[in-house]
Amino acid sequence: xxxxxIIKADTGGFVGHSEVHPDMLSAAGDAVRDAVTRGLLIxxxxxxxxxxxxxxxxxxxxxDAEAVHSFAWNTFLRTxxxxxxxxxxxxxxxLLSDAFSGNLRGxxxxxxxxxxxxxxxEPVLCFLADKTEPGAWNLPxxxxxxxxxxxxxxxxxxxxxxxxxxxxxxLYQDKRIVFxxxxxxxxxxxxxxxxxRYVVHxxxxxxxxxxxxxxxxxxxxxxxxxxxxxxxxxxxxxxxSGLPAVGEVLEPFAFPYSVAGCMxxxxxxxxxxxxxxxxxxxxxxxxxxxxxxxxxxTDGKLIGPRDMFADPSFDRARTMANEVMxxxxxxxxxxxxxxxxxxxxxxxxxxxxxxxxxxxxxxHTETRVPAQTR
Ligand code: F6R
Ligand code: MG
Ligand code: MG
Numbered sequence: 001x002x003x004x005x006i007i008k009a010d011t012g013g014f015v016g017h018s019e020v021h022p023d024m025l026s027a028a029g030d031a032v033r034d035a036v037t038r039g040l041l042i043x044x045x046x047x048x049x050x051x052x053x054x055x056x057x058x059x060x061x062x063x064d065a066e067a068v069h070s071f072a073w074n075t076f077l078r079t080x081x082x083x084x085x086x087x088x089x090x091x092x093x094x095l096l097s098d099a100f101s102g103n104l105r106g107x108x109x110x111x112x113x114x115x116x117x118x119x120x121x122e123p124v125l126c127f128l129a130d131k132t133e134p135g136a137w138n139l140p141x142x143x144x145x146x147x148x149x150x151x152x153x154x155x156x157x158x159x160x161x162x163x164x165x166x167x168x169x170x171l172y173q174d175k176r177i178v179f180x181x182x183x184x185x186x187x188x189x190x191x192x193x194x195x196x197r198y199v200v201h202x203x204x205x206x207x208x209x210x211x212x213x214x215x216x217x218x219x220x221x222x223x224x225x226x227x228x229x230x231x232x233x234x235x236x237x238x239x240x241s242g243l244p245a246v247g248e249v250l251e252p253f254a255f256p257y258s259v260a261g262c263m264x265x266x267x268x269x270x271x272x273x274x275x276x277x278x279x280x281x282x283x284x285x286x287x288x289x290x291x292x293x294x295x296x297x298t299d300g301k302l303i304g305p306r307d308m309f310a311d312p313s314f315d316r317a318r319t320m321a322n323e324v325m326x327x328x329x330x331x332x333x334x335x336x337x338x339x340x341x342x343x344x345x346x347x348x349x350x351x352x353x354x355x356x357x358x359x360x361x362x363x364h365t366e367t368r369v370p371a372q373t374r
Pocket of ligand 2: 051093
């Protein structure tokens with residue numbers, strides 16, 4: 001079995017929250033090459049989207065492996081040191097804990113991991129996003145694996161007719177549930193249409209009985225109990241031969257749907273699919289970006305990446321994202337550009353409510369006429 005792990009963290013931004021400094025990428029690259037030489041990893045690459053570094057690694061240790069997670073943690077400590085030395089912004093931002101213990105759960109860095117037996121040819125897409133949250137994958141995952149208007153294979157390929165199984169996490173209550181599609185699509189949509197709370201964690205093929213997709217699902221604000229930056233999620237999707245084709249997996253991003261994130265993690269904004277060269281959110285710390293790195297995995301080796309969104313077929317999504325951004329920005333601090341209050345409660349709202357608690361007065365003194373005299 002091969003495990004593909006993407007482990008990511010924001011350990012400092014260059015400039016502000018817009019990019020990762022090249023020195024940090026090169027230090028992470030050295031660490032990954034060394035881990036391959038030592039035999040910890042079969043293969044590994046370093047990439048980035050906005051201010052987040054992603055370690056893309058193949059190995060045989062399975063998901064949640066201490067050896068791999070502690071390697072990533074130590075690598076992020078190293079990139080944090082560089083960020084501190086260069087005075088970069090938010091150095092060590094996502095490292096919430098002082099010491100590593102066992103695995104990265106609850107410690108800040110995000111990760112998506114998929115353990116599988118390699119098929120004769122194994123095309124995989126690694127998605128990295130910046131300035132948004134894990135629920136941002138709900139809509140595209142639904143379209144890829146459950147919407148025949150997106151994925152022709154659901155109709156045309158008999159291996160896909162039995163559908164896909166979605167595992168959904170409730171991030172507020174630490175519970176999980178599994179839905180079978182197409183039978184339960186309405187139940188599924190009821191939950192995943194609320195992506196701040198319900199997040200698709202994984203998808204499995206019913207017919208092939210193999211894992212098809214995995215996402216990172218932590219929410220930093222829920223862990224730290226305050227705003228500490230958005231979670232900037234990652235996702236792995238296997239493609240072809242009874243799974244959605246590469247083009248079907250990319251297709252949902254031709255529509256720049258609205259996600260939560262952007263400036264101060266507090267706004268709805270369109271997600272913009274971009275090539276790596278454009279994965280540098282500038283305007284209003286946004287619009288949120290997504291890159292798709294394509295690999296063929298062969299004997300555990302990462303053959304790639306191909307920069308899948310660096311393609312003119314996504315130009316119109318980018319143009320539309322800019323238009324939608326203009327429209328939303330004109331709302332300034334008003335909803336629906338700004339997030340609804342319940343999604344802001346882990347940021348400043350609670351503090352503000354406490355500060356103003358004494359100034360709120362009842363709106364009416366008791367002037368209501370008793371019922372029997374009406
Ligand atoms: C988005 C993000 C930024 C910051 C913003 C303010 O995920 O991290 O939008 O929230 O740049 O940052 P501070 O408060 O550090 O000045
Ligand atoms: Mg940052
Ligand atoms: Mg980020």
